[in-house]
Amino acid sequence: MIATALQDLWYGFGVALEPHNLLWCFVGILVGNMVGVLPGMGPLATISILLPLTFGMKPVAAILMLAGVYYGAQYGGAICSILLNLPCHPPHAVTCLDGYPMTKQGRGGVALGITVIGSFIGASFGITEMIFLAPVLVSVALKFGPAEVCSLMLLGLLAGSTLARGSPLKGVAMTVLGLIIGICGADIETGTPRLTFGILELYDGVEIVALALGLFGIAEFMKSVNQDIKIDAKYAKVRVRDMWPSKDDMRVAFFPWIRGTLIGSMCALIPGTGPTIASFVSYATEKKISRHPEKFGRGAIEGVACPEASTHSSVQGDFIPTMSLGIPGDTVMALLLGALMIQGIVPGPQLISQHPDIFWGLIASFWIGNILLVILNVLMIGLWVKLLAVPYKLLYPSALFFVCIGVYGANNDMFQVMLTILIGMFGYVLLLLGFHPAPILLGFVLGPRFEENFRRAMLISRGDITVFVDIKNHPISTAFVGLSVLLIAVQIYLWIRRTNWTALVKTPKVPVTPSEAEG
Amino acid sequence: MGFLSHIKRDYYAGALMVLIGLIAANDGRGYSIGTLRQMGPGYFPIALGIILIFLGILIAATASTGGEAHEEAKALPHNEWRGWFCIIAGPVSFIILGKLTGLALATFACVFVSSLGDRHTTLRGGLILATCVTVFGVLVFHYLLKIPMPVFKFGLS
Numbered sequence: 161m162i163a164t165a166l167q168d169l170w171y172g173f174g175v176a177l178e179p180h181n182l183l184w185c186f187v188g189i190l191v192g193n194m195v196g197v198l199p200g201m202g203p204l205a206t207i208s209i210l211l212p213l214t215f216g217m218k219p220v221a222a223i224l225m226l227a228g229v230y231y232g233a234q235y236g237g238a239i240c241s242i243l244l245n246l247p248c249h250p251p252h253a254v255t256c257l258d259g260y261p262m263t264k265q266g267r268g269g270v271a272l273g274i275t276v277i278g279s280f281i282g283a284s285f286g287i288t289e290m291i292f293l294a295p296v297l298v299s300v301a302l303k304f305g306p307a308e309v310c311s312l313m314l315l316g317l318l319a320g321s322t323l324a325r326g327s328p329l330k331g332v333a334m335t336v337l338g339l340i341i342g343i344c345g346a347d348i349e350t351g352t353p354r355l356t357f358g359i360l361e362l363y364d365g366v367e368i369v370a371l372a373l374g375l376f377g378i379a380e381f382m383k384s385v386n387q388d389i390k391i392d393a394k395y396a397k398v399r400v401r402d403m404w405p406s407k408d409d410m411r412v413a414f415f416p417w418i419r420g421t422l423i424g425s426m427c428a429l430i431p432g433t434g435p436t437i438a439s440f441v442s443y444a445t446e447k448k449i450s451r452h453p454e455k456f457g458r459g460a461i462e463g464v465a466c467p468e469a470s471t472h473s474s475v476q477g478d479f480i481p482t483m484s485l486g487i488p489g490d491t492v493m494a495l496l497l498g499a500l501m502i503q504g505i506v507p508g509p510q511l512i513s514q515h516p517d518i519f520w521g522l523i524a525s526f527w528i529g530n531i532l533l534v535i536l537n538v539l540m541i542g543l544w545v546k547l548l549a550v551p552y553k554l555l556y557p558s559a560l561f562f563v564c565i566g567v568y569g570a571n572n573d574m575f576q577v578m579l580t581i582l583i584g585m586f587g588y589v590l591l592l593l594g595f596h597p598a599p600i601l602l603g604f605v606l607g608p609r610f611e612e613n614f615r616r617a618m619l620i621s622r623g624d625i626t627v628f629v630d631i632k633n634h635p636i637s638t639a640f641v642g643l644s645v646l647l648i649a650v651q652i653y654l655w656i657r658r659t660n661w662t663a664l665v666k667t668p669k670v671p672v673t674p675s676e677a678e679g
Numbered sequence: 680m681g682f683l684s685h686i687k688r689d690y691y692a693g694a695l696m697v698l699i700g701l702i703a704a705n706d707g708r709g710y711s712i713g714t715l716r717q718m719g720p721g722y723f724p725i726a727l728g729i730i731l732i733f734l735g736i737l738i739a740a741t742a743s744t745g746g747e748a749h750e751e752a753k754a755l756p757h758n759e760w761r762g763w764f765c766i767i768a769g770p771v772s773f774i775i776l777g778k779l780t781g782l783a784l785a786t787f788a789c790v791f792v793s794s795l796g797d798r799h800t801t802l803r804g805g806l807i808l809a810t811c812v813t814v815f816g817v818l819v820f821h822y823l824l825k826i827p828m829p830v831f832k833f834g835l836s
Binding site: 213216327329330332333336337339340343347349350352354355357378381382385386551552553554556557558560561563564565568569572574577578580581584585588589590592593594595611614615618619622623625655 | 688689691692695696699703706707710714715716717718719720721723724727728730731734735737738741759761762763765766767769770771773774777778785786789790791793794796797798799800804805808809812816820824826827828
């Protein structure tokens with residue numbers, strides 16, 4: 161098994177090292193790293209903006225670049241948290257707690273160094289996990305019939321919407337809304353136009369670009385404008401040579417790195433629990449088992465090392481269910497799947513065998529990308545620190561232009577721009593009403609496949625809805641449904657106890673900043 | 680504080696979901712529903728619409744009175760009419776000017792108008808930013824990526 165994996169990996173490196181692919185991978189991580197550093201821009205908005213650009217690209221290059229933005233942004237986000245105390249990116253919010261005190265003590269460079277090394281360890285483990293686990297998952301998933309696929313999607317949708325931040329009920333409502341938006345357009349089987357309200361342009365359905373840029377572009381800008389994030393860059397001076405941690409620092413950070421990595425990789429496998437939850441859980445764990453819990457919050461190295469390693473391990477692990485089962489764990493993954501679908505590639509267990517260049521090329525590009533990111537973050541730290549000072553008032557108008565031209569360029573159609581604006585306004589109303597719109601995209605991407613498989617399952621079972629819980633013939637499907645029910649039951653129990661899922665992990669209050677769209 | 684108290688907010692949120700559910704279900708009635716075995720195109724919209732109506736009622740019924748919901752309400756934005764208006768007006772002017780006068784002016788207007796949404800942006804600052812983005816945008820999107828939109832033109836055509 162190891163031999164075949166290595167062989168495939170070797171092939172993947174061949175794909176990822178093609179100059180064309182290497183270039184786009186580099187562009188992706190560079191852009192990702194940059195927006196990660198910029199306060200007020202997140203990977204979700206950036207990937208949405210870059211999405212239209214990928215239409216003309218080859219699928220491999222497109223996915224390498226978009227994935228690069230995602231993990232590149234994680235490296236950048238840590239800089240923002242540690243040097244400025246700004247948790248612009250939810251996964252790095254906990255890093256502020258100990259990262260910023262370290263910066264104030266003049267040890268910001270060391271904190272960054274610890275972060276970069278921890279990130280690399282976490283990411284490496286996550287990638288290795290993907291190499292070995294994804295083929296196993298695929299071999300199981302290939303045996304799935306429509307009923308199993310359906311109940312797996314149900315579980316994925318429920319987990320994705322209820323485990324995210326905010327009220328689980330509202331999360332589920334957003335997912336259903338996403339499913340409804342996904343229905344819009346001509347029906348796959350009969351061609352009947354549905355939910356188009358007689359508008360001809362809607363017959364092809366809502367474009368994913370318009371939806372993503374409306375929700376994570378325009379609505380986010382409306383939320384963040386004039387929020388006056390106070391940027392205090394007086395401690396943000398780091399030179400390359402400050403970044404090398406001393407031997408003692410390394411010794412203190414070593415086990416937190418390992419623990420964070422393991423926690424992150426476990427969180428990645430549970431659908432719906434992405435890097436944000438991984439980093440919170442690992443910080444709490446580290447504090448609990450520490451012999452000096454009083455040091456946390458005052459610049460403890462463990463408090464930086466553990467969550468950062470776990471974020472990165474979880475970010476890479478997130479790709480496992482996405483690429484092997486076609487079930488996205490969170491919104492960013494849903495966007496990436498959407499990008500693949502635009503290229504005409506059907507996500508699912510057959511992806512690895514049908515498009516080995518995408519799967520193994522992606523994995524190989526993770527290695528290359530992470531090594532490049534470590535180099536970038538050490539050598540160009542001065543530039544990143546300067547970028548921290550770019551004010552939001554320059555960012556969002558430029559980004560709005562990219563939104564407009566991107567949506568227009570996708571189809572050369574101004575109607576889509578109008579639709580984006582309307583979706584943006586609607587998304588902002590949702591934000592005002594206390595919804596987190598991220599699960600909409602999850603439902604939107606999975607919706608059409610969910611309906612197709614559900615219809616097929618019903619056809620095969622002759623309209624017998626109990627097929628999903630038929631233990632004898634469909635044990636796997638039954639297990640998925642059981643897990644879904646358990647998930648709901650736990651949520652109801654927690655609601656009665658009036659606590660939130662995230663409140664189980666007792667973490668100190670983290671400062672809230674406006675821009676955070678990720679669920 | 681935001682302009683909605685969190686209790687009221689949940690009522691409105693629930694009502695909005697019920698409304699959307701009704702629209703979806705009502706639209707689904709227009710097509711054949713079919714049976715569970717042979718589902719028609721109307722089956723899913725109606726089913727999802729009903730689920731959403733149900734969820735909307737639940738959201739309103741369980742409107743939270745404090746705790747975490749309260750914390751979140753605090754993070755809600757202030758009334759920011761100027762920012763909101765400019766951010767919407769920017770892309771709208773992109774559409775109008777894009778149809779009438781081509782890429783360059785559309786880009787300029789989009790960036791300039793939306794930049795005025797920030798309270799600290801001066802007229803001069805906005806003009807400089809808009810000029811820079813326009814030059815960049817025309818170079819990249821017209822000459823490099825060849826988006827089929829003329830740089831300058833006049834009138835609908």
